[in-house]
Amino acid sequence: MASNPLTGTKVFLMLVAFFGVVIGVNVTMMKLAIATLPGTDVDSPYAAGLTYDREISAAHDQAARNWQVNAHIERRAYGGAMIQLEPRDAAGRPMTGLKFAGRLERPTDKRADLSVELSEAGIGLYRGNAAAVAPGQWDLVIEAEARGQRVFLSRNRVILN
Incomplete structure (x- = not known):
């Protein structure tokens, strides 16, 4: 049985093939x-x-106000979520006239963040809906403004199934 001798051309082609595969994998991983x-x-x-x-x-300043804001988030059958807030002042009275904004932030991917418009649905009751909320972990961020100044900020981790 005759064997093919290892020549300089074969070694060069093997090196080019090896480094071509390594560079190709690196470029693919970098693009991904x-x-x-x-x-x-x-x-x-x-x-x-x-x-x-x-x-x-x-x-x-927020801690000195001693406000209590109870937040409830409920998953809807169509894939959305309803957020309800009940803010109370230091004396436990319902608070009205605030402008609340909510966000559902994905901890792992900021591109999936969702803004939720919260409007006053009653005395001291604010509600808003988010459409098409994927299941998993989210950060519920609640901000309140009064007279153009942020007076409340809360961030809580929630799990939506």
């Missing part, structure tokens, strides 16, 4: 990684650092 990258948490870490002191001050 870039296509599925959800982005950064903040657009500018420098600007986020500058607002840090304001956020701490706002958190202290």
Whole structure:
């Protein structure tokens, strides 16, 4: 049986094939990684650092108000979700006249975030609906404004099945 001798041309072709496969896999993985990258948490870490002191001050002001905001989220049969808020002041009285905004944020993918418009449905009762909410973990973010200033912020992890 005659064997084919290993020549310089064969070695060169094997090296080109090997590195071609490695480079091809790397390029494919890089394209997939870039296509599925959800982005950064903040657009500018420098600007986020500058607002840090304001956020701490706002958190202290919120704690001093001693408000209690009960949030309830309910999954609907059509795949949406209904959010209901019941804000109470320090004395336990229902609060009216606030402008509430809600967001359902996906912890793993900011592209899936959903805004929920909350409107006053009664005395101290705010409701809103989100359409087509995928099952899984979400962060329910609630913000309240009074006279153009944020007076309440809450972030809670919820699981929707």
